[in-house]
Amino acid sequence: APLSSPQATSTTCPYCGVGCGVKATPDGLGGALIEGDAAHPANLGRLCSKGAALGETIGLETRLLHPMMREGAGDLRRVTWDSALDRVAEGFRRVLAEHGPQAVAFYLSGQLLTEDYYAANKLAKGFLGTANVDTNSRLCMASSVAGHKRAFGSDTVPGSYEDLEQADLIVLTGSNTAWCHPVLFRRMVAARQARGTKLVVIDPRRTATAEEADLFLPLAHGTDAALFSGLLVHLTDTGALDETFIAQHTEGFAETLSAARAETPDLAATARITGLAEADVARFFALFRATDRVVTCYSQGVNQSRRGTDKVNAILNCHLATGRIGREGMGPFSLTGQPNAMGGREVGGLANQLAAHMGFSPAEVDRVRRFWGAPHMAQAEGLKAVDMFAAMERGEIKALWVMGTNPAVSLPRADAARRAMAGLDLFVLSENVLGTDTAGCAPHVLLPAVAWGEKDGTVTNSERRISRQRPFLAPAGEAKPDWWVLAQVARRLGHGEAFDWRGPADIFREHAALSAFENNGTRDFDLSGLADLTDAAYETLAPVQWPVRTASDGPHGTERLFGTGGFFTASRRARFVTPAPVAPAPVAEDFPLLLNTGRIRDQWHTMTRTGLSPRLGSHISAPFVTVHPDDARAAGLTDGALAQVETAHGRAVLEVRLDDGQRPGTVFAPIHWSATNSSGGRVGALVHPLTDPVSGQPDLKATPARLAPV
Ligand code: SF4
Numbered sequence: 096a097p098l099s100s101p102q103a104t105s106t107t108c109p110y111c112g113v114g115c116g117v118k119a120t121p122d123g124l125g126g127a128l129i130e131g132d133a134a135h136p137a138n139l140g141r142l143c144s145k146g147a148a149l150g151e152t153i154g155l156e157t158r159l160l161h162p163m164m165r166e167g168a169g170d171l172r173r174v175t176w177d178s179a180l181d182r183v184a185e186g187f188r189r190v191l192a193e194h195g196p197q198a199v200a201f202y203l204s205g206q207l208l209t210e211d212y213y214a215a216n217k218l219a220k221g222f223l224g225t226a227n228v229d230t231n232s233r234l235c236m237a238s239s240v241a242g243h244k245r246a247f248g249s250d251t252v253p254g255s256y257e258d259l260e261q262a263d264l265i266v267l268t269g270s271n272t273a274w275c276h277p278v279l280f281r282r283m284v285a286a287r288q289a290r291g292t293k294l295v296v297i298d299p300r301r302t303a304t305a306e307e308a309d310l311f312l313p314l315a316h317g318t319d320a321a322l323f324s325g326l327l328v329h330l331t332d333t334g335a336l337d338e339t340f341i342a343q344h345t346e347g348f349a350e351t352l353s354a355a356r357a358e359t360p361d362l363a364a365t366a367r368i369t370g371l372a373e374a375d376v377a378r379f380f381a382l383f384r385a386t387d388r389v390v391t392c393y394s395q396g397v398n399q400s401r402r403g404t405d406k407v408n409a410i411l412n413c414h415l416a417t418g419r420i421g422r423e424g425m426g427p428f429s430l431t432g433q434p435n436a437m438g439g440r441e442v443g444g445l446a447n448q449l450a451a452h453m454g455f456s457p458a459e460v461d462r463v464r465r466f467w468g469a470p471h472m473a474q475a476e477g478l479k480a481v482d483m484f485a486a487m488e489r490g491e492i493k494a495l496w497v498m499g500t501n502p503a504v505s506l507p508r509a510d511a512a513r514r515a516m517a518g519l520d521l522f523v524l525s526e527n528v529l530g531t532d533t534a535g536c537a538p539h540v541l542l543p544a545v546a547w548g549e550k551d552g553t554v555t556n557s558e559r560r561i562s563r564q565r566p567f568l569a570p571a572g573e574a575k576p577d578w579w580v581l582a583q584v585a586r587r588l589g590h591g592e593a594f595d596w597r598g599p600a601d602i603f604r605e606h607a608a609l610s611a612f613e614n615n616g617t618r619d620f621d622l623s624g625l626a627d628l629t630d631a632a633y634e635t636l637a638p639v640q641w642p643v644r645t646a647s648d649g650p651h652g653t654e655r656l657f658g659t660g661g662f663f664t665a666s667r668r669a670r671f672v673t674p675a676p677v678a679p680a681p682v683a684e685d686f687p688l689l690l691n692t693g694r695i696r697d698q699w700h701t702m703t704r705t706g707l708s709p710r711l712g713s714h715i716s717a718p719f720v721t722v723h724p725d726d727a728r729a730a731g732l733t734d735g736a737l738a739q740v741e742t743a744h745g746r747a748v749l750e751v752r753l754d755d756g757q758r759p760g761t762v763f764a765p766i767h768w769s770a771t772n773s774s775g776g777r778v779g780a781l782v783h784p785l786t787d788p789v790s791g792q793p794d795l796k797a798t799p800a801r802l803a804p805v
Contacts, residue, residue: 114556269396718776
């Protein structure tokens with residue numbers, strides 16, 4: 096069929112948080128013709144290399160097609176859905192009876208659709224009584240969530256992608272946007288060409304993004320908060336504050352300014368702490384001061400840090416102090432990593448959240464309990480990802496259900512996570528491919544999930560835009576939607592009535608109704624305008640930005656928030672938050688380098704999908720470590736040599752790539768390779784379990800490490 100044929104299905108890319116619209120037409124040969132959806136506001140027809148290659152990644156060769164089960168130490172063997180579901184329900188029933196709800200955990204994924212995520216949270220938190228429900232999104236953006244909540248009283252991204260095209264200055268900090276959010280980056284570059292937007296890139300590593308910058312600030316690892324605190328002082332001293340906005344819509348400014356003055360009183364102090372040239376700091380500050388329309392985008396370099404939440408708040412402080420928030424072309428902007436990390440947040444996919452952006456205050460617990468008619472409502476926050484797997488290691492968690500993620504590769508101390516999963520009384524894994532590292536950790540039950548192209552539901556991208564993922568292929572083999580599987584287990588546990596959904600539209604309506612339940616404008620996440628969608632309207636739902644409060648919000652929802660205040664704190668004022676002073680990087684004598692981990696342009700997560708495309712594999716085909724030439728020389732390594740990268744937690748063998756854009760004293764290795772797809776590139780096994788004390792997000796960017804020739 097030709098592209099844009101009448102048969103093309105409008106859906107959404109399953110990779111990054113840009114959330115590009117895709118038109119897909121099955122080619123009749125097992126693949127599909129793919130093009131960008133010109134009508135989708137996120138990408139306006141553009142796709143990056145990963146999105147464009149989607150048609151090459153939907154074959155059945157690697158798919159898990161049937162439920163499988165294992166008895167004792169035996170092998171997994173094919174079983175019927177009824178047998179598998181009976182075993183899951185019976186296993187959870189037994190663990191709950193013998194050890195209580197704290198012994199049960201769910202580990203979910205930013206790849207799940209909102210409807211699946213909602214069903215998992217409802218079952219665990221309302222009907223099994225455990226809040227031990229966390230997700231790989233903890234590794235992705237938990238610090239942004241915590242920073243938003245501290246400052247705004249809610250987890251709200253204030254702006255829209257259009258702001259990037261209306262800005263005169265874009266600041267990218269801790270974000271290799273060119274590789275990790277490519278379509279957004281192309282929108283930024285196009286805006287630069289059209290209106291001369293300036294670009295400042297702040298990153299310890301000179302990335303592809305930095306190559307495009309007007310000003311590149313290669314700051315010392317972990318010093319972002321000090322840079323933005325220094326900026327706050329500078330804005331104050333040069334008369335660039337928005338005194339009216341501060342007075343009418345915020346609280347805590349004087350205290351935060353005073354702490355910033357103590358740490359970064361002037362340019363020289365800021366330059367000293369951040370390791371930047373004073374002239375470069377001055378140039379950045381002057382640009383920020385002189386430009387009204389500034390958007391500051393931040394991503395994993397900010398979030399994945401032992402001080403990630405403080406970094407987020409240091410950025411938000413500067414935008415609040417200048418009133419540059421929620422208006423055209425200005426605002427802080429968290430770039431979400433995964434396709435539905437935002438949707439997961441909306442349904443309470445984090446262990447410290449309940450559904451619809453509610454928390455665990457007694458009133459909120461009671462509200463959700465009443466809405467669900469829940470018999471066993473979790474009363475307090477559960478364990479966050481790293482703590483959850485540590486509790487598993489100690490034998491405190493006995494039953495785990497993993498859905499749509501590969502923690503044996505991606506978690507810090509991934510080897511310990513493997514051992515922990517292999518020792519469980521009940522380990523259930525919902526997957527759509529065979530042979531992942533996590534599937535090698537002796538699951539008792541393996542459940543085949545529908546994959547992209549078969550899935551039916553919604554996702555939310557970085558600008559709060561809810562889009563439909565629509566099916567254009569029949570489910571592979573006996574694969575089923577995750578929500579259906581969860582509902583079947585709920586039914587077997589005696590809760591069928593509360594999970595009696597006919598399809599994803601029923602779940603979406605329930606989710607929207609909960610967002611509106613006793614809301615009265617007190618919560619940011621509000622889909623009351625969508626709570627009565629008909630099945631037909633759900634089917635044709637156009638991309639829409641929440642909140643969608645009433646019909647008066649219109650078909651596109653809400654573009655921006657907070658331009659005139661209206662924060663979700665008790666006082667309705669935003670809070671300035673004082674970051675802790677920057678502490679020295681955690682380098683140990685035996686491990687003199689810092690290992691930074693991240694993505695490459697053409698792969699996604701653990702490559703279970705992108706690894707199927709030869710085209711994508713041709714960009715970078717093997718795991719590597721990027722090393723500054725001075726550090727390589729000191730370790731006796733040359734370009735192309737194999738190096739053993741070792742930390743206190745594990746080791747990997749990686750090919751050395753010399754790069755003078757790598758800050759001396761740091762090395763970088765990509766996260767994508769696993770035991771399944773390489774012999775030694777699984778870098779999660781090297782990463783320390785240090786987490787941000789507020790958000791619980793792991794510090795994936797700075798594990799003390801050393802290098803040696805192999
Ligand atoms: Fe998919 Fe992200 Fe690429 Fe868009 S930018 S096509 S959402 S991977």
